[in-house]
Amino acid sequence: MTEFLQHLINGLSVGTIYALVALGYTMVYGVLKLINFAHGDVYMVGAFAGYYLAGTVTSEQATLGRASLITLASMLICGAVGYVIERFAYRPLRHRARLTALITAIGVSFLLEYGFQLDAIIKKPIEFPPGPSPRFFPVLLDLGDPFTFLDVTVPKFDVLAIAVAAALMVGLQLIVYRTRFGTAMRAVSFDSNVAGLMGIPVNRIISGTFVLGSMLAAAAGVINAGARHKIDPLFGLIPGLKAFVAAVLGGIGSVPGAMVGGLVLGLAEEFVVGYTASSYRDAIAFTILILVLLLKPQGILGRVTVEKV
């Protein structure tokens, strides 16, 4: 029982990260029908933004205020990065073949991953790019000893992380279903041509979607970096791919689906690895992906799409 609860907690904390990143994939896929390969790397950029901000911003005290400031600032930075990527790499290709955009997305992803691995060009005030070796992520919050509950250790940071992630998801839900922007976004996702005819500024909505998704990825990046303490330029590669799997599992294009998918994937990984002690961790996600695509390609909460000629 203890073991079960422990895996449950671990699975939830991994799952919320996947869910936050998966939201970005699913929203972008919803409006553009594009798998934004670079999304995992935006998550990595978020973690690095947090790292640099923590290194340069004033007081060394690990207070809640400073931590939230850093998280918010890295969300803004990543929002800008997402905007730039969309504006300069994807928008010019929007009316070309879909493979063209996919190849560009792979290119952008590699540019971020390997661009960050170059030797530092700027030395002051920060060393940028950070180079290939892992960096130690500073402690943003010192919350003291973990909770112990029925012999299950629950780090306080994890509890806070889950709470923050949940709050962000609720916030997103409100934006998508309760605001004019959200309504416009859903309209573009339904049919961008018709949405344009109805007077919706499609370009602005798509940019906004990228910014929103990138901000969530940045939050996930900072949270996960805070839990793992180590970041490197390939930090986003595997989580990015897994978050994509989570988005497909939940039904790509569906916002609640991405949350469900992320949690299910996190739990599945944790339970399989925990109980069988195997080192196949990374293969689990892809096996799930293949099974989902074969058995239920629309995912858990997705709509069935009919192919029109």
Added chain:
Amino acid sequence: MRRLPTAVRSFLPFLVGIPIVYLLQRVFEAQGWDFVALLLVNIGVNVVLAVSLNVVNGFTGQFSLGHAGFMAVGAYTAARITLSYAHIPILGLPLEWSQQLVFATALVAGMITAAGAGFLVGMPSLRLRGDYLAIVTLGFGEIIRSIIENTKALGQATGLSGLPRLTTLTWVGAGVIATLLMARRLAVSTQGRALFAIREDEIAAEAMGVDTTGYKVRAFVISAAYAGLAGGLIVHVLQLATPRSFTFIRSIEVVVYVVLGGLGSITGSVVSATVLTLLLERLRDIQSFRMVGYALLLIILMLARPQGLFGTRELWDLPFFKRRARKAAEATPGVTP
């Protein structure tokens, strides 16, 4: 011009090509130009990879990101066989002959297992559309690597070392000729037409009675087999097979060759694989610059010239060659171009 019989057209390139590369190999050995030979081996292997990936990504218009996985299957199969049999004379042959025989068997076995893996991957995933297929093939590549890293008999993460150095320029030359011949013969055959039809419009092709899934799986199997051949060749140069040689990054490299050369152009793949291998040989010390270069190349190419250097045309379709061909035709009266 009378058309030569099929058998002759298939074997002539080998009969002409292999003695030439063998001669080159002997010259390089005599001169001690090992690094030139090694460079040519690298180019050859990359050409095999690029042209074979072009069958799926270019001819058929699908998008596979798992080429390194099939390469790994072929490489490990071949490595296991040569490790077990290359040091003992078989069938009463002298050791040198028996080694070559074992190597040939190992390469063929690698092609067959890679083709089998291609079939297993292709059967379920080729029902999916473009971008999903990309992710699924990527996932399969990673699963194959994961399996290798967890299998004792395959040396886990350290890999298999101490392989005999059997790959020579001649073997690579034969591999390149086989791959080019396969691609060319495929492109002009009924099968090839079906693949092109799928690339141009899958729904229309299906309406015309093309068994789309069947042809896609066939293209995938062929492409995987030649990736396996490339894998078998490269590990017997490096004398080491590790999972690290067959990561996602390797697949992307091959995609860059194919995309740069032009999806669907055989000569385009050959030219871009050759040129990029030569260029990047110079940047070998700075690995991360090399990957940044690839990334920028992909983005700029997609923005400026998404069809690649050659598009779907071949080298001899270019205006320059066309003009010369027309002149030649005009010079010889009685022949219509």
